Amino acid sequence: MAAIKPPFTFETATQKVKAAQDLWNSQEPTKIAKAYTPDCIWRNRTDFLRGTDAIVAFLTAKWNREKSYRLRKELFAFTDNRIAVQFWYEYRDGSDGDRWKRCYGLEDWTFDAEGKMCKRMMSGNDLVLGEGERWFVEGVDVDLVSIGESHW
Template identity: 65%
Template sequence: MSLAPPFTAESAQKKVKMAQDLWNTQNPENVAKAYTTNTIWRNRDRFLSGQEELTAFLVQKWEKEKSYKLRKELFAFTSNRIAVQFWYEYQDSHDSMKWKRCYGLEDWTYADEDGGKMRKRQMSGNDVEIAEDERWFKDGVDVNTVEIGEQHW
């Protein structure tokens, strides 16, 4: 099955989980390879373009966000676009290693060429401080099996 556009429900779902697994590696160089060389991003209040800026951004992100664990779920799709809802938890190295959870949505647009790489990504997210006992994605837990209640969707 091709994971390049045009997407089907099955290929869009696989693309989302593949992205989730890739981001959970926390390897900036490998993550950047999933995007076109001229990719454009909005990540919260930052605007980025190209794989070099993306890689530098991801290095900074994971220097701050320790113990990072992410889950993405397909929200909607068209022939070359995917929308996802996501949650991730991390320890904030810039804030006394407090646990935080980010809730958000992403809008992805894929290039028609370039083997199905993402051309544009827009992310909106909000961080919420959580206590250790409120964590979902503890060590050894499969992020895909965690029950996330309706109040968090």
């Protein structure tokens, strides 16, 4: 992600969002943390973090609990060095009997001049999924799933 630097255009902001999507779907915390500044600040729901060591620890714990994780991110808005993202991800919740859940949310990202994220603020809400309600089933390209009002 670091190669895409501000100031953003619609094209580069979209590229940055999809690069982040691909990176997070790798579920490799150490690799993901390289996209952030060493002192990056995060809010993830009710967790507040600072720095890449905390990011790695957080993501490691996240994916120990959130199994079969699949994520989609979409550009919501952007300015010169900020991007807002809408996202959806599905996972089996290992802390809740392996029930399938979907998280809906928004993120607010701020970048330094080199294109590394120095601030990430995330708000998300989980929904327990019933039989047949999953969008991101195995083998489906998350970017091709139709997400619209019919899914609310």
